[in-house]
Amino acid sequence: MNHAFGWDAMLPMAAIRRASGRRVWALGEHLWWKVPFLRKLAAEVGAVDGNPANVDDLLAQGELVLVLPGGLREAVKPHELRYRLLWGKRYGFVRAALRNGAPLVPLAGIGADEIFELV
Numbered sequence: 001m002n003h004a005f006g007w008d009a010m011l012p013m014a015a016i017r018r019a020s021g022r023r024v025w026a027l028g029e030h031l032w033w034k035v036p037f038l039r040k041l042a043a044e045v046g047a048v049d050g051n052p053a054n055v056d057d058l059l060a061q062g063e064l065v066l067v068l069p070g071g072l073r074e075a076v077k078p079h080e081l082r083y084r085l086l087w088g089k090r091y092g093f094v095r096a097a098l099r100n101g102a103p104l105v106p107l108a109g110i111g112a113d114e115i116f117e118l119v
Contacts, residue, residue, distance in 0.1 A: 008112035009066055013046060016064065025058050026066045027093075029075075052096060059100035066107075067093040082114075 013024040027050030032038040048054045050067070058065050068075070069087045077086055097104050 008109045009047075009068060010045065012107055012109075013066060020064075022064055024064045024066050027055065027068070052092060055093075055096040056100060059096065059102045065102075069093055 009026045013026060016022065016024045023046065026045075026047045028042045028047035030049060030051065032042045032047070033049045042048075048058070055065060069085075069090045077084070094104070096102070
């Protein structure tokens with residue numbers, strides 16, 4: 001899924017939980033876990049540090065994982081780059097899916113880049 005500052009992740013997480021009864025874990029920016037307040041907030045909304053060990057643990061337990069590969073760089077992109085994926089070389093989510101035999105399900109956030117505008 002493309003990324004627009006995190007609010008976009010909560011909507012599909014809630015919809016999937018409502019439809020399936022299963023919790024969805026979002027992979028969060030590594031920086032969040034270095035700041036106590038952000039770490040607590042991220043954990044409360046169902047995010048985990050987006051590192052390979054956490055992904056492998058969740059997928060091994062059969063959990064659902066939401067990935068926004070562009071991370072913080074994509075979340076705070078300038079207005080002129082909206083609706084463009086800024087993943088760079090961030091394809092660890094593909095390697096994690098292959099390692100764990102997990103399917104990749106593409107998700108598009110229509111209007112996600114309109115939720116938050118960085119001024």
